[in-house]
Amino acid sequence: MPSATLLGQALISGVLAGGMYGLLALGLSLSWGLLRLVNLSYFALAFLAAYLTYELGTTYHVEPWWSAVLIVPSMVAIGVVQYWVFDKFKVNELASLLITFSFAVILEVVIQLYWTADYRRFETHYSTLSIKAGPFYIPVLELVLCLVAGALAWGTWLWLRKTYVGKALRASAEDADIAAAYGVDHKKLAYLLSGISAGYAGVAGTFIALIATLAPAQIWAWLGVVFAVVIIGRLGNPLGALFAGMAIGASESLAMAVMSPAWAPVVSFSVLIVILLWDPDWL
Amino acid sequence: MIDRMSAWPRRRVLAGMVGATAALGAPAILRAAPSGKPVRVGGTLSLTGFLAQTAVIHKIAAEIMVEEINGRNGFLGRPVEYVLLDDQSKPEVARSLYEKLITVDKVDLIQGPYATAPILAAMGVAQRYGKVIIQSSMGIPKMQTYDMAFPATPFGPEPQKTYPNVILDAMASLPTPPKTIVILTSKFPSAQFMAQGMREESGKRGVNVVLYLEYESGNRDFGAIAARVKEANADFLWVGSLGLESNQLLEALRKLDYTPKNSFHLYPAPGPLALSPDGKNALCSTFLEPAEPFMSRPGVARQAAAYKERATKANLPYAIIDAQAAGMISEWQILEAGVNGAKSLEDKAIAAFLKKNTVDTIYGTLRFDGLYNHGNAEQLIKQVQGGEWKVVWPTKYAAPGVKLIGS
Numbered sequence: 165m166p167s168a169t170l171l172g173q174a175l176i177s178g179v180l181a182g183g184m185y186g187l188l189a190l191g192l193s194l195s196w197g198l199l200r201l202v203n204l205s206y207f208a209l210a211f212l213a214a215y216l217t218y219e220l221g222t223t224y225h226v227e228p229w230w231s232a233v234l235i236v237p238s239m240v241a242i243g244v245v246q247y248w249v250f251d252k253f254k255v256n257e258l259a260s261l262l263i264t265f266s267f268a269v270i271l272e273v274v275i276q277l278y279w280t281a282d283y284r285r286f287e288t289h290y291s292t293l294s295i296k297a298g299p300f301y302i303p304v305l306e307l308v309l310c311l312v313a314g315a316l317a318w319g320t321w322l323w324l325r326k327t328y329v330g331k332a333l334r335a336s337a338e339d340a341d342i343a344a345a346y347g348v349d350h351k352k353l354a355y356l357l358s359g360i361s362a363g364y365a366g367v368a369g370t371f372i373a374l375i376a377t378l379a380p381a382q383i384w385a386w387l388g389v390v391f392a393v394v395i396i397g398r399l400g401n402p403l404g405a406l407f408a409g410m411a412i413g414a415s416e417s418l419a420m421a422v423m424s425p426a427w428a429p430v431v432s433f434s435v436l437i438v439i440l441l442w443d444p445d446w447l
Numbered sequence: 448m449i450d451r452m453s454a455w456p457r458r459r460v461l462a463g464m465v466g467a468t469a470a471l472g473a474p475a476i477l478r479a480a481p482s483g484k485p486v487r488v489g490g491t492l493s494l495t496g497f498l499a500q501t502a503v504i505h506k507i508a509a510e511i512m513v514e515e516i517n518g519r520n521g522f523l524g525r526p527v528e529y530v531l532l533d534d535q536s537k538p539e540v541a542r543s544l545y546e547k548l549i550t551v552d553k554v555d556l557i558q559g560p561y562a563t564a565p566i567l568a569a570m571g572v573a574q575r576y577g578k579v580i581i582q583s584s585m586g587i588p589k590m591q592t593y594d595m596a597f598p599a600t601p602f603g604p605e606p607q608k609t610y611p612n613v614i615l616d617a618m619a620s621l622p623t624p625p626k627t628i629v630i631l632t633s634k635f636p637s638a639q640f641m642a643q644g645m646r647e648e649s650g651k652r653g654v655n656v657v658l659y660l661e662y663e664s665g666n667r668d669f670g671a672i673a674a675r676v677k678e679a680n681a682d683f684l685w686v687g688s689l690g691l692e693s694n695q696l697l698e699a700l701r702k703l704d705y706t707p708k709n710s711f712h713l714y715p716a717p718g719p720l721a722l723s724p725d726g727k728n729a730l731c732s733t734f735l736e737p738a739e740p741f742m743s744r745p746g747v748a749r750q751a752a753a754y755k756e757r758a759t760k761a762n763l764p765y766a767i768i769d770a771q772a773a774g775m776i777s778e779w780q781i782l783e784a785g786v787n788g789a790k791s792l793e794d795k796a797i798a799a800f801l802k803k804n805t806v807d808t809i810y811g812t813l814r815f816d817g818l819y820n821h822g823n824a825e826q827l828i829k830q831v832q833g834g835e836w837k838v839v840w841p842t843k844y845a846a847p848g849v850k851l852i853g854s
Contacts, residue, residue, distance in 0.1 A: 281495065282503070303702045
């Protein structure tokens with residue numbers, strides 16, 4: 165029988181790991197829910213951002229936080245250009261999935277050509293720092309990640325709920341024609357949201373560089389679980405994505421502590437299936 | 448007359464000396480340039496996909512060896528051409544490509560791919576067409592049931608028994624031998640296979656397995672696993688890891704303020720583990736390291752230098768020759784010995800020669816007359832000491848002054 169300390173520590177690890185799921189899910193959830201574009205390239209953009217953070221850090225000794233100042237706006241620009249392509253070619257929901265998947269594959273090849281398929285690890289002196297709280301240890305980097313993910317999710321949620329731009333975006337997602345009749349310029353807002361969503365991938369990438377192991381093929385390692393998080397958290401709901409990420413992370417971690425670590429990947433999809441069968445009102 | 452007579456032999460002696468000096472000093476290509484239609488040797492490697500980070504090491508080693516062989520006499524006086532295709536780390540792709548290499552490209556000989564699953568796929572094709580296949584990275588020898596398949600790495604026929612016992616022998620030599628062990632392994636087949644062997648052999652030798660855990664290959668978060676390892680707090684941690692999983696685990700343990708007393712890592716990324724502060728005194732298996740007595744073996748110093756140059760050029764983070772690169776070098780040495788020994792490119796003749804003879808390779812002298820065409824097991828244990836891997840066990844392979852360090 166696992167001890168209370170083990171369960172508590174597993175819960176902490178899981179919730180903090182779930183913060184990464186939530187952060188990665190944020191852009192996809194917004195794009196899918198409000199623009200009706202299933203943008204799989206965010207996974208590749210996040211890894212591109214991670215590799216750039218790694219390169220700037222290891223070659224030029226740039227602190228990751230300063231790297232983010234350069235990288236995130238670049239990702240925003242890529243997001244804007246992406247939406248221009250989607251708009252020009254009148255890309256629908258299904259086509260967006262295929263096109264962005266292809267874009268992600270191309271980006272994976274580009275990353276592999278430059279950084280090779282070798283595993284990369286960005287070692288920093290703070291990567292193993294922890295705060296001791298009673299019998300538990302809270303890893304500092306994962307805690308910062310969760311706080312950033314939380315701030316972005318809350319900020320985005322408030323922006324969508326309380327501002328004219330946010331309300332207009334939600335209205336356009338409900339019915340673009342009616343929203344346009346009320347003077348909402350859907351295109352302009354869509355450019356903005358596409359840029360922001362890609363920017364979130366850039367933020368996630370900075371943390372991926374610090375926390376995870378980098379290899380081009382790892383782009384796809386997060387796909388399944390983040391998809392589950394986006395659906396469980398409800399499309400277009402930033403807070404839902406964050407909480408779903410944390411819930412999935414916690415359940416995976418507890419499965420590792422109580423059963424076998426090999427059961428962890430089963431958990432996220434089992435939760436997804438149960439929730440889809442249950443079909444609660446909030447979904 | 449006397450002078451002329453004495454002058455003539457003197458000229459011949461001098462000419463002979465000049466000729467011999469020129470022959471020894473000339474580049475290999477001038478000594479015996481192979482000519483004629485190339486001997487085409489086909490093979491695949493996982494140049495893309497999840498195995499690519501290790502397969503690239505094999506590619507570099509193969510290129511060095513093809514050049515080296517062509518710098519000698521090629522195969523039977525003909526130049527060797529390596530027809531290399533990318534199996535994308537997928538066994539089904541490897542199977543199709545070997546079929547293509549044999550039936551469409553009509554290669555003369557084949558070389559094995561990298562990793563157990565693609566090797567098994569390629570072996571099926573080789574068996575169907577009666578081709579000799581030499582491989583260096585199949586971690587489960589009992590699956591090599593084809594009688595013209597040959598191992599280039601001295602795993603021995605039953606590494607699930609020999610591997611753990613070498614490790615347990617090393618640990619038993621410590622002033623305080625471990626009494627408890629945690630076995631943690633990836634579900635990657637060859638790692639899982641070794642972990643099960645480790646569990647059995649530990650039990651037989653009275654080392655109590657207090658925790659046995661398996662995780663999915665490519666596991667992202669080691670937090671909960673680290674918490675379980677810490678709680679078990681065994682004397683020895685054995686990790687069936689691949690790539691950077693060991694670094695991730697040790698980092699996760701450090702976040703919990705826990706350092707394992709002794710730890711062994713099965714297939715780690717050698718550079719990152721040696722260079723990480725968490726890797727201090729970590730143990731690992733090997734067959735060869737770029738140090739004595741291995742560097743004194745014929746050709747090893749040259750191959751190590753060539754590997755370092757090319758791996759650096761290819762931007763590999765760890766550009767030092769190790770057991771991975773040595774495996775591919777050994778593959779080509781065995782094929783070269785087989786062709787030369789059989790004086791033929793016929794697969795049956797090559798196989799017959801290899802079964803009856805030994806071959807001098809980068810790993811020492813290998814034989815292929817045992818179970819599954821394996822010879823003796825030659826596992827060694829290396830340890831991170833001062834940021835470098837050093838062979839520590841068996842002690843006869845340890846450099847002077849190097850000793851196994853325990854907790």
